[in-house]
Amino acid sequence: MGVVAVVEHVVKKPVFGCRMCGQCVLHDTGMTCPMTCPKKLRNGPCGGVRENGHCEVEPEMRCVWLKAEHRSRTLPLLPASWRAHFAALRPPVDNRLQGTSSWVNLLSGRDKERPAGWDTAARVEELS
Amino acid sequence: MSRLRELVEDGQSLIVTGEAPTVDGGDVADFGDRVAEIASWADAVNATDNPAAHAHASNVAVAIALCRHGIEPVLQVVARDKNRIACQADIVGAALHGVENVCCLTGDDVTAGDEPEARRVFDLDGPQLVHVAARLSEGRYLSGRTLDPAPRLFVGAVENPAAPPLEHRAQRAAKKVAAGARFLQLQICYHPRRLERFVHVVHGDGLTERAAVLQTIVLVRNARALSFMDANVPGIDVPAGTIARVREATDPGEAAYQLALEQAEHALSLPGVRGLHITDFRHDGAVSRLCRDLGIPTKEERRANAHRAQLPV
Numbered sequence: 001m002g003v004v005a006v007v008e009h010v011v012k013k014p015v016f017g018c019r020m021c022g023q024c025v026l027h028d029t030g031m032t033c034p035m036t037c038p039k040k041l042r043n044g045p046c047g048g049v050r051e052n053g054h055c056e057v058e059p060e061m062r063c064v065w066l067k068a069e070h071r072s073r074t075l076p077l078l079p080a081s082w083r084a085h086f087a088a089l090r091p092p093v094d095n096r097l098q099g100t101s102s103w104v105n106l107l108s109g110r111d112k113e114r115p116a117g118w119d120t121a122a123r124v125e126e127l128s
Numbered sequence: 129m130s131r132l133r134e135l136v137e138d139g140q141s142l143i144v145t146g147e148a149p150t151v152d153g154g155d156v157a158d159f160g161d162r163v164a165e166i167a168s169w170a171d172a173v174n175a176t177d178n179p180a181a182h183a184h185a186s187n188v189a190v191a192i193a194l195c196r197h198g199i200e201p202v203l204q205v206v207a208r209d210k211n212r213i214a215c216q217a218d219i220v221g222a223a224l225h226g227v228e229n230v231c232c233l234t235g236d237d238v239t240a241g242d243e244p245e246a247r248r249v250f251d252l253d254g255p256q257l258v259h260v261a262a263r264l265s266e267g268r269y270l271s272g273r274t275l276d277p278a279p280r281l282f283v284g285a286v287e288n289p290a291a292p293p294l295e296h297r298a299q300r301a302a303k304k305v306a307a308g309a310r311f312l313q314l315q316i317c318y319h320p321r322r323l324e325r326f327v328h329v330v331h332g333d334g335l336t337e338r339a340a341v342l343q344t345i346v347l348v349r350n351a352r353a354l355s356f357m358d359a360n361v362p363g364i365d366v367p368a369g370t371i372a373r374v375r376e377a378t379d380p381g382e383a384a385y386q387l388a389l390e391q392a393e394h395a396l397s398l399p400g401v402r403g404l405h406i407t408d409f410r411h412d413g414a415v416s417r418l419c420r421d422l423g424i425p426t427k428e429e430r431r432a433n434a435h436r437a438q439l440p441v
Contacts, residue, residue, distance in 0.1 A: 039208075039237060039248065043255040044300045046234045047288030047315055048362030056362040057237045069296045087299055089307055092212060092256050092270075116272025117263050 005101035022097030023111040028085040030071030030078070037064040042090040045069070091118050130228040131200050131431075132172040133282040136311055136340040136402070141434075143340055143403030144424060145202060145313065146170035146415070148194060151185035159190075160197045166408060167199045168426050169419045172229055174313075174405075177206040177218075180361065181241025188218050191227045202284070203227050205261070208235035211251035212260065212270055219264055223279035231284045231313060232257040232304075236362050255303050258285050262308025284311035284339070289326035290319045291363040298329035301339075311340040313405045316357075318366045320394055331400030340402040343395035347388050347407065347414045351375035354384070385414055389421055396422065 012018035019035035038057035045065035048056030072086040105111035146166035175190035191201035234254035267278030285304040317323040351374040358366035377383030
C-alpha cells in the first residue's frame with residue numbers, strides 16, 4: 001500500500017468503513033460505502049432485505065443500501081448531480097484495484113476504466 | 129424466436145411462466161415426468177440456479193433437459209456462486225443448445241442455504257448481470273471479445289416489490305430494465321397493497337411497455353410452509369394474520385390454495401401485470417386447478433387460438 005493509500009485508509013475507514021476497493025463511489029451512494037454490504041453490491045439493495053430493514057446476511061446490521069438510499073435523498077449539502085447518480089448503473093468492481101488509493105486512481109483516471117465490452121453497441125457507436 | 133419473447137413483444141397476450149422442480153438425482157426421463165404439469169400451462173419454465181443457496185442439478189443442465197422435452201426454458205443465472213467469467217459461460221453455453229431466455233438475479237446469500245460456510249462470490253450484482261447478458265446478445269463478452277454470430281438472447285430479471293426500501297423498488301426495477309431486462313418475474317408478495325403500489329409506479333413510469341411484469345404465485349400445502357418462508361426465505365414476509373388464516377381453517381390445504389388463487393386474481397387485476405410465474409410446492413394438481421379457476425387455457429390452447437387475455441386497461 002502506497003503512502004497515499006495509507007492516508008486515505010486512515011481518513012475513510014473510521015468515517016465510512018472504507019474497504020479500499022480503489023474505485024470510490026461514495027458520492028453516488030449517499031456517502032455510504034457499498035463495499036460494507038456483505039454481498040458488496042454496487043447497484044442497490046438485494047431482494048433479501050428484512051422486514052425491519054436489516055441485512056439478510058447480518059441480521060443485526062441495518063441494510064447498507066437502505067441507509068445509502070435514504071441518505072442520497074436527505075443528506076444536506078450533497079450536490080444534486082450526486083443525488084441523481086444514485087440511480088445510475090455502476091460497472092463491476094475491478095478487483096485488481098483492491099488496496100490501492102481511489103484518490104490516486106481518480107486523478108489518473110484509472111477508476112474510470114471499464115471492461116471493453118461494458119459499453120452498449122449504441123454507446124460504442126456514439127463514441128466512434 | 130422464443131415463445132416468451134413473442135408473447136412479451138406482442139404487448140397484450142397473457143403470459144405464464146413457471147419454476148421447474150429442482151433435480152437431486154434421476155435421469156432426464158424422470159425429470160420430464162416431474163415437470164410435465166407446469167409445462168402444460170407455462171409458456172416457458174425456469175431452470176433455477178441453486179435456489180435458496182442449495183446445490184442442485186445445474187441451471188444449464190436443467191435448461192438443456194427442458195429443451196429435450198420440448199419445453200422452452202428460462203435460464204436463471206445467479207451471481208452468488210459464479211464470477212463474471214462463469215456467468216457469461218453459462219449464458220453462452222446454454223445458448224449453444226438453443227436456450228434464449230435468461231433471467232438474471234443477484235441471489236440469496238449462501239447463509240440462506242445448507243452450506244452457509246461456502247464462499248459467496250457476487251463478482252457481479254443483479255443489474256450488472258442483466259447488462260452483461262444484454263451485451264452478450266449484441267455479440268460482445270464483457271472483455272470486449274466478439275461472439276460471432278451473437279447469441280440470440282431474451283434477457284429478464286427479478287424484483288421484490290415487498291422488501292424495504294419500498295419506495296425504491298420501482299427505481300431498482302427501472303435500472304434493470306434500462307440495463308436490458310425485457311421481463312420481470314416479481315418475488316412472491318404477501319402484502320397486496322405493496323404490490324399494488326409497486327405496479328402502479330412502474331406502470332405509470334411506462335416501464336411495463338418495455339418489460340413484461342409477471343407476478344410469482346407460490347402454491348403451498350399448509351401454514352407451516354408459509355411460516356417456513358416467512359422465517360427462512362430472505363426478503364419474504366408473510367403477515368401473521370395470513371398464516372393464521374390458513375392454519376386455523378377447517379381445511380388448511382384448501383385455505384392455502386384459496387390464498388394463492390386470491391393472490392393470482394389480485395395480481396392479474398392490476399393494470400401493468402402481464403401474467404404469472406407459478407412455483408408449485410404442492411405437487412397435487414394445484415397448478416392445473418389454479419389455471420382453470422383463473423380461466424387460463426393451457427399453453428397449447430392459447431397458442432392454437434392465439435388467445436388474447438382480457439387484460440385490464
